[in-house]
Amino acid sequence: MKPRFYAVALLSAASLPVMSAPSVPVELPEYKEGQYVHQAPTLDDLMNDQALNPKLREVILKGRDLFMNTQQKRGEYVFNDMNCKSCHMGEGRMNWSGPVWPAATTLPDFRGKNQHVNSLEERIAGCFSFSMNGQPPEYGSDDMLALVAYHQWLAKGAKVYETNIGGRGFSSLGREPEQGADYDRGAQVYADNCAVCHGDDGQGQHKDGKVVFPPLWGDHSYNWGAGMARVFTAASFIKNNMPLGKPGSLTDQQAWDVALFVNSHERPQDPRYTGDAKETREKYSNFHKWTRYGTEFNGQILGQHDNTGDKPFLKPDVLRPRTFE
């Protein structure tokens, strides 16, 4: 009996490479030499942390709930189909998916986008104003406090003021592709890999009125002022996060091409619109030089319109310069 069993075991071990179980790899970039890497805590860690004041836990959980299901504030803070986790995937704690905790350890700091020193609340307000095509909760409000508490909790144990962070943001592919991005190739990548979820028309999919797959363009997507409207940001996001469940499966070129394709479609107006898209592009050129906004495409100037999506106003009041004078 024994020798036979042995032979069978050997045989199956030997045949393993041939019969190896099928799988889809998770291919994420390597961290660079010297980069600081933080693994944000999980919901279980939060629930099991005995040292945490129960009231604080409640507030962090409320922040988490707002982050995961921001649609509960549709028409109040949010005027498109997004949740915070639509872009900051995996609860905002995943490296390479725009983990949000670095905002808690690096702010207040100067931010190029609005040319002044920003707080964590202001950073959160930024994503509400652009990515969510909305209007942030009041500074200091219960909802804002809850969101801040969630961000700060995710930063638990992380080094304060460290800025050389591995897996932060969406820029792993750099600013420009080696070979120019191509719209037609991008359309093909889209049809083959993305339409099954985001729809042939890019409008996503809904079930019983709830968003399941978020739209990539049009009235219910991020607006022209959102970071994701930059081709390089979208390319890096897509490379490391899409198609869902298969990060890293597209080539870099495919990610650039499909990012260009997605970001060549119309979307709600940039809240900083002056009435003229070309002029707005010039005024915010440090941002818009990476988008197609205010440029000509198919005989139209992209972004030259008064469409603010479902949002009944152009600019939330909180978007204002600070001078400290």
Place this chain on the structure above:
Amino acid sequence: MIITRRGGAFAVLLLASGLLQAAGNADRGATIVMQGEGQGGAPCLACHGNDGAGNDGAGFPRLAGLNAGYLAAQLRDYREGRRTNVIMAPNAAHLSDQQIEDVAAYYAMQNVVAKPAEQPADLLAQGEKLVKQGDWDNYIVPCETCHGPGAQGVGATFPGLSGQHPSYLRQQLEAWKNGTRTNDPNQLMLAIAARLSDEQIQAVSAYLSQLPTSGGKP
């Protein structure tokens, strides 16, 4: 002009895959379910029941209330060898495109109230977590993200899992893991299934079987 080109390609695809068949007729579907397809095949009710309830012990899936487009696609896959199973495949081998649409329309309209067996509470808790939160550190995306709220399904591509028999759910997840089910679009389901541990498969199957079905929508 891009749009037109893609639209054209899409129409050809629809034709090729038989989706442009006349919509399924549930009454004609009922005849197939009760009496077989007229070419000597077993009536579907022998295994799936006339109400589509299926059978947990025997590993026969519940079909009641699943999306008609999904059911039809699976039947075509069995018929054309893209999905293999010695018990089921012969039953699809002789179905015409129209019969597939009819029988899919019939089962999609059925509404059975699942009476799932009880499951241990800790297993259910682990399963619920996977369905709603996933396990991102192992890149297991929450099932609800693709299969929709309550895992009740989204369109013809993402089938409802709620109220399905746990034995069948387990079998399918294992079939992806061992390479015997390969008909998912772009390996979307393989990606997830291959990352599930045996224990996670037990947990998620137990939990999903307890969820209410969407049921009875044509």
